[in-house]
Amino acid sequence: MRRWPAVLLLSAATALTPLTGHARTTPPRPDLAAAAGGTHAARAALERDRLLVFGGDLADLVGRAALLPPASAALASGRKGGGAASLAAAYPAAERPKAQQLFTELLAGYHQLEARLGIAEGDVAGAAAALIAAGYMADQDRDVSDADFRILHRQLRTMISPGFRKISPDRQRETYERLAILGTYIAVTRSALKQRPDVAAERQLRAVSETYLASFVGRAANELTVDGRGLRFAGAGRAAAVPAPPPAPTTxxxxxxxxxxxxxxxxxxxxxxxxxxxxxxxxxxxxxxxxxxxxxxxxxxxxxxxxxxxxxxxxxxxxxxxxxxxxxxxxxxxxxxxxxxVQAKPLGDGWRTSGTYERLSGFGGAGGPMVAASRTLTLSNDGGFALNTNAGTNAGGVASRSSKTRSGRYQVKGWVLVLRYDDGRTEGLTAMTSAEGGASTLWLAGSSYERR
Structure with missing residues (x-):
């Protein structure tokens, strides 16, 4: 039997005290899980939660996270109980009290997890990490270690939208509780199914997990990975942040x-x-x-x-x-x-291309001295680059020119294009494209380079 990490080790017996007062020895009812995550209303709620907490799709944010330093926790301090009540509201009136009690018990189990890992109660990044990690484990049948969870938690902290801190405390708390409850629900159900397998229930749990992840993350469940590098996404230009990015700008x-x-x-x-x-x-x-x-x-x-x-x-x-x-x-x-x-977007970790980008600049003219310069950067798919700088002046009829070419290897991390020259020197340039312009124009160190 797989060893569950402490991150999501909430056994069915301890985390789900049954309504009858006896230890629960079977998984939470899959029909409850399906009702909580499979309805259009719940999908819409998770999509709203994603926009509230992160301000957009996580796949579009993970590259930016590589540039960010550790962030303080966004703590939800509003009225308690809103998350359980909002989830229970989707049930028929006769089932709502039982559903709300179940969700309240799940939240209590999550609070035990917070205390065990040193996460402050109300930390919305911790609740989001629990939902993503649990959904990923249930969908892919893979474990997430405590160390990997902590990396995911730190990564998500840097991505919390400033707007989330501005909404009402009660709405913050409801969002936090809903994420914590659904993440714990998946984790506990999977744990119980490991002890008492049920093929149909496992299939239903996987479907519920896929729904949760697609709604909250903004991408299909099979496109994401959670490991020692945090949350990552598959697909061209969508590689995610690494756990140890270059130092972020600081005072x-x-x-x-x-x-x-x-x-x-x-x-x-x-x-x-x-x-x-x-x-x-x-x-x-x-x-x-x-x-x-x-x-x-x-x-x-x-x-x-x-x-x-x-x-x-x-x-x-x-x-x-x-x-x-x-x-x-x-x-x-x-x-x-x-x-x-239109806003900028990072190239994405591991981005590669084959082509030459050029920037022209200069000043003067109208009878006075003139200075013109060009800078071309040629990139190859194997990670090599050549940087050529040309400059020319014309003053009083006397012209001069200079040219210099350097080569090496390049790597993209978040917003930064790292150039490692053959002479051992390393240079980091901010690198991005516009959200609509694609890679026909690269913005390097604040200047535009056009593809030739």
Whole structure:
């Protein structure tokens, strides 16, 4: 018989005190599980929970998690009992009291798990991790170790949407309880079925688990994996976060245990120098938790010191806020909307391609000195790269040119393209595409590179 990890080791006898007062020796009724997870109403509730807790599909967020430092827990502190009541409401009136008592007992069992693992009661990331891990184990018949669960928990903590902390405490608590109850329900049912196999019940449990995962995660159950690298997704461009990402940007005062969190990266319009003088240019802007906006994607994110950056480049620092269904930024001027609604997305861990991307830049002209430069990055599917830089000047009729080519290996982790040069030097560039533009344009260190 498989050894259940402590993460979800809640036996049917201890976690499900039966309504009669005797030890339950059979799995929870599969029809209850099906009613809780198989109805359209429950699917819609889990989809709403996903949007409330994470703000989108987890497959679109895991790449961003690779850049984020450990986050504080989002604790739900509202009125207790809402989760059990909301699940029981889907049952016929005559069955609701029994169903609600069962769900309340399951929640009590989950609280024991929280205490055993040192997770604070009300930590919504812990409840989400329990649902995902339990659903994955039941669907794939694979165990998730305590260590892997802790990695998943830490990963999900970084992905909690700022909006979740702004909804009412009662709604936070109801969401937290619902996730904890359904995750524990699956875990306990699977544990009981291991002791008393029932082919039909196992088939039904797998179907329920697939429903839970598809609704809450936003992808089919067979596309996800939970292991020592956290939550990962299959599919091109959908590789997920690794457990030990490059150091996230931090201020020195927070380096010991905190740090800034990248909420999202958006595209905005700004005035820059260009051929023939001033020009309007689209630039990505990093929006940090706490309302800080930063035009600093050309900085080394692994050692970013915001206090130092504010001193060196005060014009790069600003503020942002949610305004209705849009976003606003504030630099030196007054608040204004972000120019574009399209947002950036990471390339995805392990991303590879074959092609050449080029960026042209320069200034001057109109009878004065001119400087022009090009930078091309050629990537191959085997992980190799060649970076070529060309520069030319023309001043007073005297022209000069320079060229340099370096090569090495590349790797994508979250928002970062890591270049490991043949001479041993390593460089990390922020790397992304627009959500709609695909990989025809790469944004590297805050500048756009077009595919040739």
């Amino acid at each position: 020195r005062s927070q380096a010991a245990g905190g740090g800034v969190i990248v909420d999202r990266i958006v595209f905005d319009m700004s005035v820059t120098a260009g051929f023939g003088g001033a020009a309007m240019q689209v630039r990505p802007v990093m929006l940090l938790s706490g309302g800080v906006a930063c035009r600093c994607l050309d900085e080394d994110l692994a050692s970013l010191d915001l206090s130092d950056l504010r001193r060196r480049r005060p014009e790069a620092m600003g503020a942002w806020r949610q305004a209705g269904d849009g976003l606003q930024v504030k630099w030196a001027e007054k608040w204004r909307p972000v120019t574009f609604r």
